[in-house]
Amino acid sequence: MTTNQQRGTADIGVTGLAVMGANLARNFARNGYTVALHNRSRARTDQLVAEHGHEGTFVATESLEELVASLAVPRRVLIMVKAGQPVDDVIDQLIPLLEAGDIVIDAGNSHYEDTRRREAALAQQGLHFVGVGVSGGEEGALNGPAIMPGGPEKSYEALGPMLEKISAHHDGEPCCAWVGTDGAGHYVKMVHNGIEYADMQVIGEAYDLLRRVGGIEPAEQAEIFTAWNQTDLASYLIEITAEVLAQKDEATGGPLVDVIVDEAGQKGTGRWTAISGLDVGAPVAAIAESVFARSLSSQPHVREVARRTLAAGIESVEAPQPADREEFVEDVRQALFASKLVAYAQGMDMLAAAAQEYGWSLDLGTIASLWRDGCIIRADLLDVIMKAFGGRDTDRHPEPGTRAEGQPVNLLFAPEFSQAIAEALPAWRRVVATAVTAGVPVPVFSSALAYYDGLRADRLPAALVQGQRDYFGAHTYRRTDRDGSFHTLWSADRSEVEA
Structure with a gap:
């Protein structure tokens, strides 16, 4: 049913009816909510009503004034408009139309710092601003995404039940829960996307190794990935990888993957994750390397010159075939699983660091539970991650800047996971060594392994780095045998003084 005459009855209004906004509006309507619609171009509103008006109750409006007037x-x-200034523009138009206690929701991919700024500004007006991370793409928006709302906890009383109803559900639980104040929702979504970048890259590296070292063509790899999806690697990304590799190109008859240009795009959330990792001091090297891998892929002219001029340093341009192909395939599977684990570990470590930096009460177990369905990184592995962080309890949140009792530090x-990696470690090392010997780039496989070895090392070369810093900048150092900070008089008699 549709109408443009209802006033004060709509449960929620959606402004911005591109694909994601339209699908979220339809999702609300399908779940029994009356949805007011607004778009800068009325044609898009009319199209949605004409094509999908039978799915529920919509209220078509001409302006933001009409949209607000139609709401209970x-x-x-x-708001579902392009991130950045367009969001601010819509907010500026809404503020004079709203009253204290009303809720403005930004469900786009906004930067968390923008969300923090907007939440503080609207709070001064008596309004609730909620930054909501939504994952699952167009299909998820329509049929049930993973939803990560932040903002004032009180706003969740009026908004939460609606978001939980339209979200994906896993074992009867909604993949939606309040995650923290101000920008926490968009921050959690950003880290989700960073893990997604790394997950996709390690799958790509596995594909590359199986083909260039193992000599396994895409159609056969599709069968391998399908089989892997029945193991501890079971996930949405493994599932769709099998489908992509199995797809034939109609024009050439060959694998579709062979005619796709090898330049990976990005919309910025992975880059934001890497930058924020540096800001909060979280070593998210695997995530950063996946971003750099996309950047490198997007330099085709530089890569073309490199192909003609840079030496390979290997005996043959053809990678040596493994002696036992089945063993090699299994080695790659284990290396992929271990690297994937590291990406998740780095993402969770970053969330804990951000909670301390911004005073958020992030429950890592709850966050893991939100990603179990509806989102791009959904995987069987997340059930185990959720349990490792103490299970899901949406009524329990750690104190701001702390971890819940009993959660692992990493x-x-x-x-x-320590047992799983111990079992995969020999294969992981063999795969990275094979890739290096064959000249096949595996930036995330190798970075993840270096992170693991860095964690377990009894001594790191950081001692030498600190000595260098003291030499050229008098930055001081601490000693292993007594307390305090010290400086060596490098340009004088090289005696040590207490700083």
Whole structure:
């Protein structure tokens, strides 16, 4: 049913009806909510009503004034426009139309710092601003995404039940829960996307190794990935990888993957994750390397010159075939699993660091539970991660800047994962060594292994780095045998003084 005459009755308003906004609006309507619609171009509103009006109750509006007038109190307005200035522009137009206690929701991929700024500004007006991370793409938006709302906890009383109803569900639980104040929702979504970057890259590296070293063509790899999806690697990304590799190109008859240009795009969230990792001091090297891998792929002219001029340093341009192909395939599977674990561990470590930096009460177990369905990184592995961080309890949140009692300091320290990596480690080392010998780039496989070895090392070369810093900048150093900070008089008699 549709109408443009209802006033004060709509449960939620959606402004911005491109694919994601339209699908979220349809999702709300399918779940029994009356949805007010607005778009800068009325044609898009009319198209949605004409094509999908039978799915539920929509209220078509011409302006933001009409949109707000159609909403029941407290008014809930969901913004789905391009991140950045367009969001601010819509907010500026909404503020004079709203009343204290109303809720403005940004469900786009906004930067968390923008969300923090907007939440503080709207709070001064008595309004709730909620930054919501939504993962699952167009299909998820329509049929049930993973939803990560932040903002004032009180706003969740009016908004949360609606978001939980339209979200994906896993074992009867909604993949939606309040995650923290101000920008926490968009921050958690950003880290989700960073893990997604790394996950996709390690799958790509596995494919490359199987083909260039193992000599396994895409169609056969599709069968391998399908089989892997029945193991501890079971996930949405492994599933769709098998489908992509099995796809034939109609024009050439060959594998579709062979005619796709090898330049990976990005929308910025992975880059934001790497930058924020540096800001909060979280070593998210695997995530950063996946971003750099996309950047390198997007330099085709430089790569073309490199192919003509840079030496390979290997005996043959053809990679040596493994002596036992089945063993090699299994080695790659284990290396992929171990590297994937590291990406998740780095993402979770970054969330814990951000909670301390921004005073958020992030429950890592709850966050892992939100990713179990509806989102791009959904995987069987997340059930184990959720349990490692103490299970899901949406009524329990650690104190801001702390971890819940009993949670491992690092995900890799959880017994399930430390044992799994111990078993995969020999294969992981063999695969990285083979790739280096064959000249096949595996930036995330190797970075993840270096991170693991860095964690377990009894001494790191950071001691020498600190000595160098003291030499050229008098930055001081600490000693292993007594307390305090010290400086060596490098340009004088090289005696040591206490700083």
